[in-house]
Amino acid sequence: MYQYNEFDHAFLAERNAQFRKQVERRIDGSLTEEEFRPLRLMNGLYLQLHAYMLRVAIPYGTLSSAQMRQLAVIAEKWDKGYGHFTTRQNIQYNWPKLPDVPDILDALGEVNLHAIQTSGNTIRNVTADHFAGAARDEIADPRPVAELLRQWSTDHPEFQFLPRKFKFAVTGSPNDRAVTRAHDIGVRMIERDGEAGYEVLVGGGLGRTPMIGKVIRDFLPKEDLLPYMEAIVSVYNTLGRRDNKYKARIKITVHENGIDTIRDKVEARFAELKPLFSGVDQEMLAEIERQFAPPAFRNGPTDTFEAAREADPIFRAWADTNLTAHRVDGYAIVTISLKKHGDTPGDATADQMRLMADLAEKYGHDELRISHEQNVILPHVHKSDLPAIYAALKEAKLATANVGLISDIIACPGMDYCSLATARSIPVAQEIAQRFEDLKMEHDVGPLKLKISGCINACGHHHVGHIGILGLDRAGVENYQITLGGDGTETAEIGQRTGPGFAYDEITDAIERIVRAYLELREGPDETFLMAYRRVGADPFKAALYEDEKAKTRAA
Amino acid sequence: MPRAFTPKVVTANALLEGDVVYLTADDQWTRDLKQAELITDEAVADLRLLEAERRAAEVVGPYLADMVAGDGGPEPTHFREDFRRTGPSNYHHGKQAEA
Incomplete structure (x- = not known):
């Protein structure tokens, strides 16, 4: 794992000291909220529905046991004894108090963690395949590349005021577990004729205008990574729209200008930038790669x-x-x-965090x-x-056998916590998971990704769920739209809406009708939900969803 | 005929704790919606909001929230304000735990 050097420690300590003073000045009245807000957001501190929320970056999703233990300490000492792991490999604390936040940031700094650039119009936490360094199908560990991108993008002077937020994902496997096609930039490590390089995708994203990323460079030599990334973000910084928040992401820039125009501009900028990179970035990458050397695996009977x-x-x-x-x-x-039936998706208590840290230390190479x-x-x-x-x-109630099944639901915090949400997500996830547990049906159903967002911003990735649920406010009442056929892997697709939405107390029944329809029409247990959907299309599922209702209306 | 004015309360989040707070008739911040001042006159509502906005060292983001008069005090008209006065539905945290 990457170890902070003196520069990293000094940088973080200085940032935390600055923020401590900024909090003091806000509390003593020298700073207005308008002045303070961008400062707190730069340090990951939001104000949500019921309380402040601190979003802590977990770079490329990797933690040591010492780091996990410190997350537990923070949950207990300054929060309500738990943390919420998010869809961008971050952890969120839902109840910190403003005067405590500088102490929390110092505690994070002790274990090389921070909350920098987890908000604002900057380059956010760089995510990666969660099986990095371990997956059988992997070409190369994506984490050194992700770490290089993290160092390059952290406090990058040119990219602190981008038109909008900017998200990177990196994978080193052909099977895409990092949703690279739904990121502003997706980096896929590939090999061509024995040479290592990258396929670069640009302009993917979910939210109100979901788009699948397009290939901007099908093979980028390894040494060109940073100048090419800098060229893309630089072109976006100039061209991206600042007049309309909803058209500010790079997916719209790519859509409006066309991928070919964007590519030409990026290549021109790249030609300018390339000579400025002396090769020191490659020396740094080599050093980082050494720190991600695989552990000493043992040979023993199984x-x-x-x-x-x-x-x-x-x-x-x-x-x-x-x-x-x-x-x-x-x-x-x-x-x-972290999806025990009936519990909140992604939440772990401090005790559970400590247990997982102990297991990692004892059995999992830390x-x-x-x-x-x-x-x-x-x-x-x-x-x-x-x-x-x-x-x-x-x-520790952590042995739920449901990974990849319908109750392994992604859900955003929704209106139970988030100030942007238009409806709740968590209780919908809890009820659906409990329903399928009660029916004892999910192992028979097999692989099925259900994803729930509580607003159009799509933190719950509903567009790429095999079944997606989007919670909306329809005339002052929670209403849930269903999409089908989404896919977040290398065969990425945006799910299609089935039709009118369902009320809060109807949505679980609706999902059950879809799943029962699948069980009836599949050709066998080997035909997954997604395969069946791709074979038969949406109509049989729409019939299952809406025909009954029509019949009921006719009867009434 | 102009549209009837929906009664309002002034609400915000407390600066230090982030808690949901409401403005009372005697200019205190309360955590209990029942204690909030229900404003039935549009001009008064605008004035009360301006006054709240000047108290930047106490609260963040004051705004006017729609309410109706209930038996025990103001009642939300929208589910968002209902969650704000209660707390999250997955844990017994927030206001419901403090009452």
Whole structure:
């Protein structure tokens, strides 16, 4: 993992000291809210519906056990004993008090964490594949690239006042688990004729105008990464619209100007910038890569795992859903579900954080990951340790066997916390997960991604859910629109709306009707929901959703 | 005929804690919506909001929220204000825990 150097420590300490003074000046009345607001946002502090909210970056979703323990300390000391992991690999605290925030930032600094650029019109936390460095299908670990981008973009003087926020995602695998096609810039590490490089996507995004990213460069040599990224953001900084907030993201810039025009401008800017990069960035990247060297994997028998799997059907169910193939034989990637049926998606208590940290330290080479799907991952676990890990997780109510199933729901905080929300998300997620648990149906249904956003900004990624739910305010009442057929992977697609929305107390029944329709029409258990949708289209699902209602209306 | 004025309260978030607060008739900030001043005159509402905006060292983002007169005091007309006066629905946190 990346270790802060003297420069990083000094920079962070100075930023935190500055913010401490800014908070003091706001409290003593020397700063107005108008003056203070941009300063607090630069440091990740929002004012939400019921309280302040502090968004802490977890760069490319990677944490050490010491960092996870410190997140637990902060949850207990300054919040209400829990934290909320988000769809951008951040953690949010929902109840900090303004005078405490400088102390919280100092506590984060002790373990090399911060909240810088988690808000505002800047380059946000750089996200990456949560299985980085562990996945069997991986070409290269994307985290050194993500770390280089983080260092380059943090406090970059040219990019502190972009037209709008700007999000990067990086993947080193052909199977895209980082939703790179729905980011302002997606970087895919690839190989061509034995040479390592990048495919660069630009102009993806969700929100009110969802767009799939377009390829701006199909092969970028490794050494050109930073000048090319700087060229893209620089062109956007000049060309991006500042007259209309809703047209300010780069996806609109690309859409309005056309990818070819944007590409020409980027290439021209790149030609200017390239000579200014002396190669020191590549030396830094090489140094960062050394810090992400794989851990010393051990070679040992895995028969205890096989035996436990045979003996205990509950352990087997967990192992079948929550483990992913590791690139080293004898190892597995463990996904710890933060989606216990009926609980809030993405929330972990301080005790749960500490337990996961202990497991990472004892069994997982001291590494944890946060996924954009709001789960926690132990990326490197020897299979012989899995029964012990499972037992400990079960004790802490963290052993839910539902990863990739319908109850593994992404949900934004919605109107229970967020001041932008138009409807609630969390209780909808809780009720749907509980419904499918009561029906004992989800393992039969198989892979199905359900994603819920409480407003059009789409933090819950509903556009790329196989089933998406968007909560709206329709004439003062919560109303939920359904989209079908979305996909956030390498075959990314935006889901299509089914028709009129459903009331808060109708939405769970509606989802059940969709799932029952799927079970009836699928060709077999091997045909997933998404495959079936792509084969038959939306009509059978629309019929299941709306025909009953029509019949009811006719009968009345 | 002009549209009837929907009664209002002045609401904001407390500067230090971030809590939802309401302006009372005697110029205090209360955490309890029932104690808030229900303003039924548009001109008075505008004036009360201006006065609230001048108290920048106490609160953040004051605005006028629609209400109706209830038995025990002002009642929200919209679900957003109902959540603000109660707290989140997933945990017993916020105002519902402090009452």
